[in-house]
Amino acid sequence: MSQSETGASIDLPHLSGEIAETTANTLVAIGLRIRELRQARGLTLQELADVSGLSPSMLSLVERGRASPSIGSLIVIASALGVTMSDLLVSGSVAEEKIVVRASEARVVETAQHVVRRLMRDDRSRGVSVAVNEYAPHTGSAEHPITHDGFEYGFVLQGELTVEVDGIKHVLRQGDLIAYSSRRKHKLWNHGKTKVRTLWFNLDRD
Secondary structure, X not given: OOHHHHOOOOOHXXXXXXXXXXXXXXXXHHHHHHHHHHHHOOOOHHHHHHHHOOOXXXXXXXXXXXXXXXXHHHHHHHHHHOOOHHHHOOOOOOOOXXXXXXXXXXXXXXXXXXXXXXXEEEEOXXXXXXXXXXXXXXOEOOOOOEOOOOEEEEEEEEOEEEEEEOOEEEEXXXXXXXXXXXXXXXXXXXXXXXXXXXXXXXXXXX
């Protein structure tokens, strides 16, 4: 990993407790925002690396809040995601624990495949995100099956969703649940004529 990718290294243990905590929280918040935008656009780490010219390993560290990216790297990443650098600098403490998340507070994004994703919770400390996804007819997660780190649980709230895992298609209807390692090639698609709504849980680890 080059110095230009990471910028100056930050030795958190040698900073005061409050400053170290603030710095760590800021890095985690930036990483979370980058991951949200990347996933919303249906991009893998490798695809973002190809577009940005940065290494997949560095991007992975940044997304997990384990590396301090340089200003230049943030600009490149933001450009690759189609946003400005300021869009990556989210405010607020990620350590704040919210017991209730109102429907109006959910972060709503539309993916490149026109799936509406309502992120209800992205708990980095516990490695889990919860989202309500809406698939209009003839839309899905990606044109081709993808893989990434983690594990997924999907529950169909409304409609009929086809989930392809390792080439095998599973047709899920209201009330059905599916669970699989995200490392397996998978693709989600609504082949029907009505909207599909799902509740999706993504875990960082298998």
